[in-house]
Amino acid sequence: MVDALVTLIVVLACLGALGVLAAARVVKQYERGVVFRLGRLRSDIRGPGFTMIAPFVDRLQKVNMQIVTMPVPAQEGITRDNVTVRVDAVVYFKVVDAAEALVAVEDYRFAVSQMAQTSLRSIIGKSDLDDLLSNREKLNQGLELMIDSPAVGWGVHIDRVEIKDVSLPETMKRSMARQAEADRERRARVINADAELQASKKLAEAASQMADTPSALQLRLLQTVMAVAAEKNSTLVLPIPVELLRFLEKGQQEIPAAARTEGGAEGGAPAAGPVAAPEREAAPAQPAQPARQAMPTLTEREPEPHTVER
Numbered sequence: 406m407v408d409a410l411v412t413l414i415v416v417l418a419c420l421g422a423l424g425v426l427a428a429a430r431v432v433k434q435y436e437r438g439v440v441f442r443l444g445r446l447r448s449d450i451r452g453p454g455f456t457m458i459a460p461f462v463d464r465l466q467k468v469n470m471q472i473v474t475m476p477v478p479a480q481e482g483i484t485r486d487n488v489t490v491r492v493d494a495v496v497y498f499k500v501v502d503a504a505e506a507l508v509a510v511e512d513y514r515f516a517v518s519q520m521a522q523t524s525l526r527s528i529i530g531k532s533d534l535d536d537l538l539s540n541r542e543k544l545n546q547g548l549e550l551m552i553d554s555p556a557v558g559w560g561v562h563i564d565r566v567e568i569k570d571v572s573l574p575e576t577m578k579r580s581m582a583r584q585a586e587a588d589r590e591r592r593a594r595v596i597n598a599d600a601e602l603q604a605s606k607k608l609a610e611a612a613s614q615m616a617d618t619p620s621a622l623q624l625r626l627l628q629t630v631m632a633v634a635a636e637k638n639s640t641l642v643l644p645i646p647v648e649l650l651r652f653l654e655k656g657q658q659e660i661p662a663a664a665r666t667e668g669g670a671e672g673g674a675p676a677a678g679p680v681a682a683p684e685r686e687a688a689p690a691q692p693a694q695p696a697r698q699a700m701p702t703l704t705e706r707e708p709e710p711h712t713v714e715r
Contacts, residue, residue: 432454433467436453437450437452438450468503496566497564500562513561517561
């Protein structure tokens, strides 16, 4: 009798231990437990830690509450300015309502992925190529709103959406490269022309300043000579100053005038009375030159004899 009672107690203890093990659950810190009792949703959401459920009656499902990073496959589409591109993106989202994520949608991850792909195709068709390349922040915000609107009813919050890469055809890349090169060349020419204009204005001011003080031109010439002479591997050609040429020309004009003045002073006073000027001897008549004969034309020239060596 005692042995049977002991056996019964041991069996009940084992069944109790098995029941406790079947009812015991552990929910991690980043998870939430949703309990279904006989298929119906329980209102109490189990938090992190140790929890108990009714075995064979309740079913506990854990939902991850961490931020999920989901890459969106590259989608090919045509932009508003008729350019074919391939765009891929990445979506960051998290579950904010564990019960809705299990009840409202069958698989919230797959639903968010499909919604992201369709929204990405839609945003490609509504945007220009320049917006996809340079104005991505605005497109990211629009894409986030398009995905977040239906995801609110699924208990999911879209944290962020980023466009990763935009792939262009090779022909479009070459066209954009030529356009960028032409734009840079245009800006270079405009800058060069502006520099020439400013330099010409400064040179005009310098020329007017040097015209008032001619010695400044000589000083500038000496500075230029010194700058060129600093390079030992160059040949220096020194121009003659214009003032030196003017000085020499003025000296040549003053020498004949001084000679005429000295000659009149040494000759003395002229004799009184008319003096008959000696008659000039008649110059001998020069014989008339014969008229120049006209050159014979090509047809009138006699052919020159020539010999042929054999």
